[in-house]
Amino acid sequence: MEDPLNHSIDDPSSDNPLNQPSEHSRRKFLFKVSLLLNGAVGAVLAAPVLGYLFGPFFKRNASYNNWVSVGTLDRFPPGETRLGKYRNPMGTPADGQTRTLPCWVRHIAGNRFQVFAINCAHMDCPVHWFPQSELFMCPCHGGVYYQDGSVAAGPPPRGLYEYKYKIAGNQLLIWAGELPTLSTEASVAGPGCASCQG
């Protein structure tokens, strides 16, 4: 259906002799060339701008992560789960307080550890460890995890994200640097993964 608005708006162009199709002047041709030229310059300008904007998209995951220390081994007694802190390997002083990040370190026994991301697998809220009930609880939507990081109750679609770890001297190192979400998972390591020890 034709839009009646078309009739209600004065359109001066229809009877303007300058707009007749017969009018093909050099000036019009040059104007069209100038538009094309400007479009080409615009495209050349846009390429680096888009590269700047979307550059992070094309960076490989591995380049974000690095081995960082969560502290000396004696800070994590066997059989206990304690809060560890590490510095973002890509961090800068401009990050301020956000440069230091928490994680939960479970020292199972001997050289066997599990290092969990602080982020609940549901909505990335910070989970708390309760040693009495041996549960991680999330304050946001009530996700609960057992001590090995598996889901105990609530909405999380998977267990706690786990960092790969290795022991270097008396330091416990984890492979970290990326915020864990369902598509940027912290680690390929599953619970009790022996091969991930350093």
Place this chain on the structure above:
Amino acid sequence: MPGIKEKGLALYRWLDRRLGFAKPVTEAAEHPIPANSASWWYVFGSAASVILMLQVVTGILLALVYTPTARDAWNSLNFLNHGLTLGWFLRALHGWGSDFMIAIVLIHMTQVFLFGAYKFPRELTWIVGVFLLLLTLGMAFTGQVLRFDQDAYWGLGIGASIMGRVPLIGAWLVHFMLGGPIIGATTFSRFFALHVFIIPGILIALVGVHVWMVLRLGINEWPMPGRLVRRSTYIQEYEAQTHQDGVPFVPDAAWKDVMFSAAILLAIMACAIFFGPIGPSGPPDPTIIQTAPKPDVAFLWIYAIFALAPPALETSLLLIAPVAVICVMLGLPLYAGEGEKHWSRRPVAVLMVCAIAVSLAILTSLGENPPWSPVMNAWSADPVQPKYLKDRTPLERRGAVVFQQMQCRNCHSLDGVGGKRGPELNRVATQMTESQLIRQVLQGSGNMPAYGSALSPQETTALVGFLETLNGNQMPARDLARPLAEGAPLAQPRQDGKQ
């Protein structure tokens, strides 16, 4: 004195000969509108633009002091609140202005919807309006991030986790949103640019387009039941109405707009004075995990939906529902561009407004005091009321200790005190038998974790003994089959709490 007046007029003429504003501005101000549109119902749009001006001005004033870096933002907000004369008032104006703006934009949209103003020829005005609503919400979210406190930090995490649920490009979206792999300085700068340059730029431009179309197409006439909009005749009808029965916008209708805007500005100032600035809460230190992050009022309903939706549906709901809702809003004027405008003849429209308003109100009030969140310190902070301990055996009292120590209280309340995530346990003994309680505690189910490995047999016995006393002076639940199976007559409920 006449000399000054003449000089003033001369200056005005000098300026206008060069600028040429007087004629178009006067024409726009005095354009005829239908007499019945000079109504108190038509004041919300202009009030929204006045609040936008307030936000721009207060935003610029705050930017004079605010330090836009992840490292210093929180400190500079505290300096604004406590160290600078009336800094708190400017922050409060900006914060409350944002809440008022969302409220007024929503009211404006509801009014426009109920008055059928989105119909021909104002379809595009509505569509631009939908984008203005989204941009307003975008301002609110990015503004919350610039209040760089604990809630802002974890709110970014929540946003990233939603992006992370998008199939295939989830990781890219997370990095794009955060400006890198993790929340930090670049994330902050990104949201600063969005809040201060990108979104306001688009917002102001689209407000211009929106107002231009209102002037060009004319304000919606007051709808009359039975007067249908037809594409073929509407323009002539509207023009006839404005020319025969029209009044100039200024002053006949504009005084109501101006008075309402003034009232809204006064209300924002009153809120700013009485309730003060919003936040900041704790510092954005991720290692301080004693926090229960919650979004600002405008987003509480989304927070509630996340919590209440069945987990299996969550991802699809998160990703599809917003797109669907936006498409429906954008498509509305194209689908229903003609026909009845009056609300009394559009029962489905009225019902929809009521249903949406009630849903949003319920979800927001639930989000305000969320029953689905465990109370993380209830186990150590909320006492077991004395009446539940009076005349109890040592075993039952030991059970009360286990009940607290095992964080049961974080999810279960007694007499309304404690978490609301799980059922209240005042009368649990009347609902579950002893063996059912043991099974529930040890194996858990649904939203309750299994405590089998965390509790010793003695602790389990004590805990269930305590739970068995919670019967609200009613007959406890009993397994009727058991005594029969054991060949004994029905026994009275045990009072000694022993196994």
